[in-house]
Amino acid sequence: MKRIVGRQGSWWLGALAAASLPFLALVPLGAVWLWERQGFVYWFLGTALCFLAAGLLFRRAHRSGDRVPSGDGTTAAGEETPPDPGWSPSDKVAWQRVQGFAAQTSGRMLVDQRALLATGRAVIEEVARHYHPERAEPLWHFTLPEALLLAERISRRTRALTVQAVPGSRSVRIGDVLRLYRVKRTVASVAQSADGPWRAIRLAINPVQAAAAELSRRFQGFAAEGLSSLMLDRIARIVVEEIGREAINLYSGRLRADIDELERLEPPAVAEPAAPAVPLRLLIAGKVNAGKSSLVNALCGDVVAAVDVLAATGQPTSHSVRGADDRPALELVDCAGLERETSIPKLVALAENCDLVLWVAPANDGARDLDRRLLDAVRGHFAGRPQFRAPPVVVVMSHIDRLRPFNEWAPPYDVAAPTGRKAETIRAAMESVAEALGVAAADVVPARLDAGMLYNVDAVWTAVLARVPEARQSQLIRLLRLAGSAGGVAGVARQIVTGGRLLSGLVIEGIAGTRTKT
C-alpha cells in the first residue's frame, strides 16, 4: 500500500473517502426511499432476476469449467438418490422407506413450518421403528454424542447438496448466512442444554426450514408458485432424504463412531507403512489337508505355517503379511482343518471377525459336500443378520498338479482358452468347484501351492486385491460393531476420560480383545 500511495497515502485515502461519501450515502438512503414507497420488493425482484440472468450467463460462459455435480447432486425432484455403498442390506431396506417419503414431498413443505417438522419427524420415526421394532419408543434409542454428530452431519450435507444440486442457491446469501449462524448456535445450545435428542434433530432441520422461510418471505408467493417451484421441490426432496439418511446412520448405530475417524484408521491403499492401519483380515478356510497352510506360506512368501501330509494345524493361527508395493497389509487367520459339521460354530465365529474368506478346495477331491455345507452355514449366518455384511469369498483351487494327466506339469496353463488336456481338466475342475461351492466361476483361482513349486499365487493376489474394496466395507461394518459393542458402562467412563480420542482406542481394543480370544 505504502508503495502505491506513497508516504502521504493516509491523506490520499481520507480525501478519497470524503469525496465518495455522498455517493455511498445514496445506498442506504435509496433503500429507505424504496422501503417507504413500498418498492423494496420490486428492487429485490429485479436484483434476483439480475442475479439469475448473471448466473445463467456465467454458466454458459464457463460451460467447460462449470462442473455438474455427479452422484447425489444430479438428483432431480423425481429421481431417487442411491443408498450409501457401505450400507448393509438392512440399511438399504430403511432407505427404501425413506424414499417412499421423499417421493411424496413437494416444495410447499418448505414454506410450511409445521409440515416440514411433521415430515421430518415421520421420517425419523419410520427409520427408528425399522431398526428397533421391539421398543415402545424407538425414537429415543440413541445417545447424546450420536445426536450431536447427527446435527452436524445433516447441516453439512444439506448445505453441500443444496449448493451442488440447486441452481442459483448460492445467490440466496441471506439464507446461507442465517443457516450457518443457526447451525453454530444449534450445536452450541444443544451441547449446553442437553435437552433431548429430538430437539437436536429439530434444530438441525431448522436451518433448512429457516432458509426456506426466508425464501418464501422474500419471494412472496411468486417465487414459490412459479419460477422456482422446481428448485423448492428439489430442496424438499433433499431435505427428506438427508433426514432419512442421517436417521439411518443414527439408528443403525453407525454414528456411535464418527465414520471420518474410522476412515482415518483405514490403511491407505498405497501406504506410508508407518501410518497406523487396521490390516484386512483374511480367513483361510477349507477341509483338512486342503492346502491352507501352504496358501499361508505362499502369501507370506515365507515358511510360517507347518505343512505336512498329516493334519498339521490344530488351532487357528494368525499370521501377518506386511504390505508392500501395491499389496495391502493383511492378517491371515489359518483356521484349523474342518473335518465335520461340528466345526460350524467355530468357523462362523471366525468368519464374523474376518473381512474376506479364502476358501481352499483341493482340485482332485470330489467330496465337496462338507465344503458346501460349511460355506452355506457361513452364508446363512450372515443372511440372518442383515446388519452384518458377509465377507466376500474367493476359492483357491489347490493341487491342480494332481489332476489328470498326472505326468504332465508344464505351466503356465491358459484355462480361459484351454489348449492341452491338463488345461481342460483344470478348467473342468474349476467349473465343478464353482458349482459345488455356489460361487461364480470367476471367483475360483486354480493354483499349485507346494513349496518350491508355486504356481498362480499371483492370480490369488489379484483376486484378493480385486476384492479389497468390498472387504474394506465388511471391515468397516465389523469395526463399527466392535466400537458399538464396547459402549457399556466402562465405555462411558472411558469416554469421559479420553474424550474425542475415544473411538480409535475402542477399535484397537476391540480388535486386540478378539485377537486374544481367537
Added chain:
Amino acid sequence: MQSILGRAGEQISSFWKDVYDTVLNPKPDAPGDTRIAEEARARAPVIWLLGMVGSGKSSIIRTLTGSSDAEVGTGYRPCTATARIYEFPEEAPVVRFLDTRGLGEVAYDPAEDLALCEKQAHLVLVVVRAMGPVPAPVLDALTRVRRRHPDWPVVVAQTTLHDFYEGPGAPAHPLPYPFGDGTRPGGIEALDRSLAAQRETFAKLPGSGAVRFAPIDFTPEEDGLAPADYGIDRLWAALEAGSADGVVSMMRRSLGSSGKPGGGRAASHIWGYAAAAGAIDMLPVAGVIGVPVIQGKMLHSLAGMLGVTWTRATLAEFSGCLGAGALLRFGAQFGVRQLVKLVPGYGTVIGGAAAGAASFATTYGLGHAAILYLSSRRSGAQFDADAVAEEFRRAMAEATGVARASRMFSRDSDGKAGS
C-alpha cells in the same frame, strides 16, 4: 434192482428230455428269467463300499469286475435314499457292490444301510485316499458298524497313491509291489507316514474283526501309470482273507474269467443260474420253474455267449461225458442227500449238503463243465471227456464248500435275504 435201474433210466431220459427241450427250443419265459435274476441277486455276495465321493470306489468296482465304465455305470439299482447297489453282471449278479455314496451327508443314517447289509454283507470295504487323515464321516460310520457287529472284518483300500509321487519325469509306481500285506513301507517317506497314520486310526476301531490294508492305485490306461491295476492282487488277497467262507474266492474266479476273451462273460453267468437252482429246492412253491429248466436255460445261454449252437449230438456227447446226468434228475426225485450216498465219488463231494446247496453245486458244476466242453468244440481242439468230467467235479466241490460254509441255502437264515 432191475426195476429201480429201469425206472432210473426212464427218469434220466425224461430229465434230459426236459433239458434238451429247453436247450434246443428255448421258450421266452419272462417270469422264469426274472426269478433267476432275483435269486442270483439274493445270493450274490455283497461288498459294502464305504468311502467319500471321489475316493476311488468306482475304480475299484470297475477293476474288480473287469468291466468297462458303462457296464458298471448302468448296472445299478438305487436302493435307499443314500445308498445304491451296483450289480455285476446286471442280469444275474455274481457280486453286488453297495455304494454308500452319500456318506457324510446331512441326515445320513448308516442304520438304513446297516439293515440292508446285515444279512448280505460279506465284507466292509473301506475306501480312503492314501493322502491325509481318514475322513471323519467314514470313521464315524465304520465305528458304528463295528459297535453293532464287532466281528465283521474290514478291508481298507488306500487309494490314489500317485498323489505322493514327485520328482522330474513321469510318475511311476514302485515295483515290485512293496507294501506286502499292506503294512510294510513302500519307500516314499510321506506316503509311508500317511499310510501308517491311517492304520493307527483304524487300530482304534471297536470290535475284534480283523482289519486288513491294501494300498492300491487303479487308474485308466490313458493315465500312463503302469500297471493300471496297481495292487489288485493285494486287494483280492485281503478280500479273500476277510471272507472266510470262500464266497469271495469263488466270485473272484467267476469275475476273473469274465474278463477273458473267448470265454466272454459266460462264467460269470453261471452263478445266477446256480443260485436260482439252489433256491428252487427251498421255496415252498416250486412249481413255477424246475431245476432242469434252469439248467437247460443256462446251457443254452452259455452256448450263445460262446458262439456255439447245441445240437442233439453235442448235447448227447456232453451228457455222456458227464455220466452223472442221472444224478441231477435223481436229486429232484428222491432228494440229493440220499442219492449221492449211492454214487461213489460224487457222494463225498455233496453228501450231507442240503438239497438247495446240492442243486446249487450241481448247476454250478454243470455250467463250468459246459464252458469247457463248448470252448473246445468251438476251437475244434481235441475233445477231452475226462477234463470235462474233472471240471464238473472240481466246480461242484467248490460250490458245495462255499454253499455250506456260507450257509447260503440253510433253512434258518433263508428266505428274507432277497426280499
